[in-house]
Amino acid sequence: MIFSLVAFIALGLTVFLFPAVKSAAVAILLLAAFTLLIIAIKQAQEPALSFTLTFMHIQFHSPSGGWLARWKNISEIGPGTISYQGWHQPIPWVGIRLKDYEEFLDSICPRIASRILIEQRPLLFLAYKRLDNPPHQIEDMLFDDRHYISRNGKRFKGLLAMLANRMQYNRELLGFDFFISEDLLDRSTDEFIGLTRRYLAAS
Structure with missing residues (x-):
């Protein structure tokens, strides 16, 4: 300035x-x-905090909105990796795997959902390129906007359905539903994972 x-x-x-x-x-x-x-x-104008961790949940904040995930709805938090011929190459992302998508989809701001779809697209593309026999076409995975129906029968359409479908493909190819970039953290991915796992174990 x-x-x-x-x-x-x-x-x-x-x-x-x-x-x-x-x-x-x-x-x-x-x-x-x-x-x-x-x-x-x-x-x-960027907020001083990008994440809030409490005994109940982890929450992401940004000027565009955010998302929230309760620890009880998270099944795993770990380092992001790209698998190739049995080797796992680390990437500067933290992966989160949810138990149920509905609560997360209800909490997320549409602009952040769009941002996740765009920013995390290269991760799915990298995983896809390293498969000998991909289970789906890359275009189908990147632009799948079919309606998503949660376990409770709630129907999601449009952007949120696209995010839910993308999370399913991420889980299939990358092992996690969505990712947090190391750029958003105030510490290394390993330190952040260690901290969140302590909250996860205590929940």
Whole structure:
């Protein structure tokens, strides 16, 4: 933010002191400084906490919304890996496997559901590429929007159905329903997994 503000001042002084300077160059630099300022403002609005862990649940927070999963509805938390020819290559993601999707789908914000679908798409694609005989076509897995019916008979449509279907494919190919990127954490994935497993064991 400071850098962008300094750039605005420098551009103003340049135009004032050197009126003959090309306007196209000034416009490009002004646009770049303005873009930096917008990025800085957005980063400043990010919450100080991205996760809340209580004795009842784990909750994700962001300016776009979030999600919540109770410990009683989580069956496993572990490091994300990509399997290939019997070897498991670690990836900087934490995997979560749920017991039932309905509660999680009811808690998630649609914008975050969309973000999960987009950001975690490469993980499914990587797992798919390492299979000799894939059980499904990659297009079918990435864009499956069939209605999802929970164990209790609740029907999910649209974006939430797409997320539920994606979680099923993730479980089949990656062992977990959805993932948390290490970029969102204030510690390493191993430390985060250790912490969440202690909460999980105590629930």
